[in-house]
Amino acid sequence: MTDPKTSDDTRAVAGQASGRTTERRTGRAPANPWLAVPSGEADHRHTRRVVAESWERARGHRLDPERLLPEFELPEGDVADYRAAHPLSLLLPVVRSLLLQDIEGSGLLVALGDEKGRLLWVEGDSQAKRAAEDMRFVEGAGWAESRVGTSAPGTALVLDHGIQIRGSEHFNVLVQSWSCTAVPIHDPVTRAILGFLDITGDDRAVGPHTLPLLQATAAAMEAELMVARLRTSPRTTPAKRRIAQATAAAPATLSVLGRDVALLSDGRRIVSLSARHSELMTLLAAHPLGLSAEELASLVYGDPAAVLTLRAEMVRLRHALEVLDPRLAPLSRPYRLLAPLDSDIARVVALLDRGAHRRAVEAYTGPILPGSTAPGVEELRENLSRRVRESLLADASVDVLLDYAGSAGEDDREVLMAALGMLPRRSPRRAGIVARLELLDRA
Secondary structure: OOOOOOOHHHHHHHHHHHOOOOOOOOOOOOOOHHHOOOOOOOOOHHHHHHHHHHHHHHHHOOOOOOOOOOOEOOOHHHHHHHHHHOHHHHHHHHHHHHHOOOOOOOOOEEEEEEOOOEEEEEEEOHHHHHHHHHHOOOOOEEOOHHHHOOOHHHHHHHHOOOEEEOHHHOOOHHHOOOEEEEEEEEOOOOOOEEEEEEEEEOHHHHOOOHHHHHHHHHHHHHHHHHHHHHHHOOOOOHHHHHHHHHHOOOOOEEEOEOOOOOEEEOOOOEEEOOHHHHHHHHHHHHOOOOEOHHHHHHHHHOOOOOHHHHHHHHHHHHHHHHHHOHHHOOEOOOEEOOOOOEEHHHHHHHHHHOOOHHHHHHHOOOOEOOOOOOHHHHHHHHHHHHHHHHHHHHHOOHHHHHHHHOOOOOOOHHHHHHHHHHOOOOOOHHHHHHHHHHHHHHO
């Protein structure tokens, strides 16, 4: 259904194929997608404008949205050889480590493709992979925008930045039951596009955390590619080789849930950080693209002018972490981490995105750094708490709700009422919930 807030300019673009501006309609979407306005939520105006421009490029290529199927641009026998020689093959372990763990049953697919939009690897949920074959979302197929119209992989390559495409925003009618998010992957030296990274599936593929997750993974992939070059370059100094070796070691982890100070592991040792360093590492892990000194000072101290204090603390943090593991020491200008940390925060969010509510409740062992008063940490803490609660209220089973009510949500009347409403009328567990609700009312 067309969004009533879609701009007149966007409607005009969508109607140019018929030589006139189409009228807005309510109810069922227009039968002819050439006349349709890309749909979306009211707070995605910029995305819809980008989509409308992509649709116009597709029309310029004379693509028929009702008869589009990607072609196999790499013969089946050549796919393995081609991708083995492609630079992205070096980065597949990074993708599998960060995105493909426990993805079975999620309904999501993770794909890597080359700079021409051709799919090289498609992995993920086996049922979704079989379903995606109907639209030829398979290795060797070409998904460039010039050949199949608007989709996250092809459009991300055209725009050279990440994008999310929701179901009916696809130009191709045959693809409109799917949603996807994609980001380009760049050569870390020349910044030329090497290919793309994509997540495809249901609405979870365009969730609010999916694009930042892919951007962080792309940054880790580009860092890994740089490390590989440092290791093999004859001009690399011994010091740079040691940093490269450290970066290629086991993934580092950060644990901050239910703890006033963070635990940081380099894969071999675990150290406890100071309260301030815990805040800094938590904020840097949450902003993989980096923060300016003023931004980080505002998030830590509540004062963007506290730059000198921040810089002194960052020097102490960097020295402390270089002793533990050089790859953990933050970079500057902007302040950022060399590679994403595998944090317990990210694990909870990933489980919620996959609908694994029971495991998310088990992983959510408490609020983020509960003793911290840093404004940025307080915001992260509130956002995660709200995300867990809203996800459970929307989709969780009664057993998961009761587990949550027995821990973080024990004083949450709405959670208890939701669980009560889901239980059969003769369930013996209802009495316990009613008693807890009465205690809350008396309090």
